Amino acid sequence: NKTDIGLIGLAVMGENLALNMADKGWQVSVYNRTVPGIEEGVVDRFINGRARGKSIRGYTDIARFVESVAAPRKIMMMVRAGSAVDELMEQLFPLLSPGDILIDGGNSNYEDTNRRVALAEEKGFRFVGAGVSGGEEGALNGASIMPGGSVTAWDEVKPILQSIAAKASDGTPCCQWVGPAGSGHFVKMIHNGIEYGDMQLISEAYWVMKNLLQLNNEEMSSVFSTWNEGKLRSYLIEITANILRHKDKSGGYLIDKILDTAGQKGTGKWSVINAMELGMPLGLIATAVFERSLSAQKSLRESAAKHFVCQRTDVVYNKPEMVKDIYSALYASKLVSYAQGFAVLQRASDAFGWNLDLASIARMWRGGCIIRSIFLNDIAAAFEQAGKPQHLLLAPYFSNEMKQLLSGWKHLVAQAMKEELPVPAFSSALNYFYSLVSAKLPANMIQAQRDYFGAHTFERVDELRGQFFHENWTGHGGDTKSGTYNV
Numbered sequence: 001n002k003t004d005i006g007l008i009g010l011a012v013m014g015e016n017l018a019l020n021m022a023d024k025g026w027q028v029s030v031y032n033r034t035v036p037g038i039e040e041g042v043v044d045r046f047i048n049g050r051a052r053g054k055s056i057r058g059y060t061d062i063a064r065f066v067e068s069v070a071a072p073r074k075i076m077m078m079v080r081a082g083s084a085v086d087e088l089m090e091q092l093f094p095l096l097s098p099g100d101i102l103i104d105g106g107n108s109n110y111e112d113t114n115r116r117v118a119l120a121e122e123k124g125f126r127f128v129g130a131g132v133s134g135g136e137e138g139a140l141n142g143a144s145i146m147p148g149g150s151v152t153a154w155d156e157v158k159p160i161l162q163s164i165a166a167k168a169s170d171g172t173p174c175c176q177w178v179g180p181a182g183s184g185h186f187v188k189m190i191h192n193g194i195e196y197g198d199m200q201l202i203s204e205a206y207w208v209m210k211n212l213l214q215l216n217n218e219e220m221s222s223v224f225s226t227w228n229e230g231k232l233r234s235y236l237i238e239i240t241a242n243i244l245r246h247k248d249k250s251g252g253y254l255i256d257k258i259l260d261t262a263g264q265k266g267t268g269k270w271s272v273i274n275a276m277e278l279g280m281p282l283g284l285i286a287t288a289v290f291e292r293s294l295s296a297q298k299s300l301r302e303s304a305a306k307h308f309v310c311q312r313t314d315v316v317y318n319k320p321e322m323v324k325d326i327y328s329a330l331y332a333s334k335l336v337s338y339a340q341g342f343a344v345l346q347r348a349s350d351a352f353g354w355n356l357d358l359a360s361i362a363r364m365w366r367g368g369c370i371i372r373s374i375f376l377n378d379i380a381a382a383f384e385q386a387g388k389p390q391h392l393l394l395a396p397y398f399s400n401e402m403k404q405l406l407s408g409w410k411h412l413v414a415q416a417m418k419e420e421l422p423v424p425a426f427s428s429a430l431n432y433f434y435s436l437v438s439a440k441l442p443a444n445m446i447q448a449q450r451d452y453f454g455a456h457t458f459e460r461v462d463e464l465r466g467q468f469f470h471e472n473w474t475g476h477g478g479d480t481k482s483g484t485y486n487v
């Protein structure tokens with residue numbers, strides 16, 4: 001009488017996932033390391049506490065834990081990403097049997113997962129790197145789970161992972177096979193990057209309402225609630241409405257007492273680094289990451305604010321009109337952000353041979369995770385069309401949306417700039433959009449400069465593409481060219 005699955009790591013995510021599995025009828029073995037002097041008794045506390053009476057068995061000995069799981073074993077690790085996963089794997093390898101499956105549900109770097117899948121397979125085991133989003137609440141009641149790695153493992157882990165995943169409104173589990181190697185963790189990373197972008201965009205919408213329209217917290221809360229009834233309906237818009245009307249024990253609005261310095265744990269940064277490695281623009285998420293960094297330089301900003309006092313005009317705005325423009329800026333910028341994120345996924349898929357199904361990924365994000373929203377249905381539909389669009393914004397539905405939103409969006413950005421009010425993500429998105437729809441850009445000047453100072457060569461509009469020319473710009477340079485390659 002062995003259990004269906006083993007789970008290692010009883011911190012907040014592991015505990016809740018184990019309870020979720022037990023609730024779905026699975027027999028679960030759980031294990032947590034015991035480090036003398038750090039925190040002992042983690043397993044006992046769980047087994048005698050929240051796990052009491054459930055189909056969960058606790059182990060403090062890793063060999064007995066592994067032994068308790070039915071073969072081929074499925075063992076899920078929910079431990080801190082990084083060296084902890086490698087250390088655990090080294091401990092587990094001698095205890096496993098051929099064909100056993102390790103699942104890493106932590107926020108691991110996809111390159112580590114690439115390496116771990118290869119290592120486990122070399123030893124005759126299977127490895128699944130599964131990004132899990134949804135935090136504590138998702139782990140307990142239904143998360144968005146993005147598994148990738150050893151493909152033959154999918155049929156075996158599918159019933160358990162799909163049972164603990166959130167279900168979208170049409171009943172589909174928010175957990176589907178992503179692809180080989182580290183693709184599941186790559187998709188989770190981009191999910192987190194998009195989350196950074198969404199949060200920055202919502203914050204800018206809030207800031208414009210507060211500073212240009214002087215809306216109070218209750219008024220802003222109702223604007224977000226109204227938006228949550230329409231195309232922007234999403235978890236982050238919903239919680240923003242709740243945050244704005246939340247009062248603390250003193251009776252005052254808590255939002256006004258929270259220090260304006262944002263933290264970050266690195267997944268936004270990793271999205272941007274990887275987009276750069278792939279040569280892909282991901283400007284909106286980059287802006288969101290950089291704005292968090294600038295927000296953290298509070299004392300510098302306080303000094304700078306004394307040197308340059310931002311001037312507001314004395315225009316009195318038509319509030320309903322400007323709220324519409326803010327809506328346009330938020331919705332259009334969000335579309336740009338998702339278009340950029342999905343384009344990075346497509347490029348990674350091509351570069352690494354992952355064969356990602358972008359529609360399936362969009363559908364997986366409809367429930368359980370932080371960026372869940374109804375417009376992911378439209379994204380999935382756009383990628384499912386015959387003749388998949390070259391770019392999300394070129395899908396007929398979205399290009400039509402952009403045409404409707406543009407006037408309000410650009411008006412809002414121009415107005416905020418005039419008022420010396422920062423809207424970095426709204427304007428980054430707008431500039432990306434204008435560049436995207438420009439058949440011509442000033443990159444001819446960049447190529448000329450590169451060739452002038454470094455003989456980097458250029459292509460000509462009046463010659464066939466793929467031929468590279470060098471000009472002796474000054475009359476005294478040589479004819480030697482630099483190699484043509486792009487990084």
Ligand code: NBP
Nearest residue numbers: 009010011012013014033078079080081084106107132135
């Ligand atoms: P933590 O990320 O804080 O990890 C704590 C767990 O890792 C504990 O069980 C700890 O054991 C164990 N651990 C460590 Br630390 N080093 C270990 C080692 N060398 N060998 C074995 N176990 C080790 O917990 P979490 O917040 O539950 O997150 C778990 C994973 O899920 C992380 O990768 C996280 O990024 C990811 N994640 C978290 C969230 C969230 O909202 N928290 C959401 C989505 C994904 P100990 O008790 O003995 O110290």
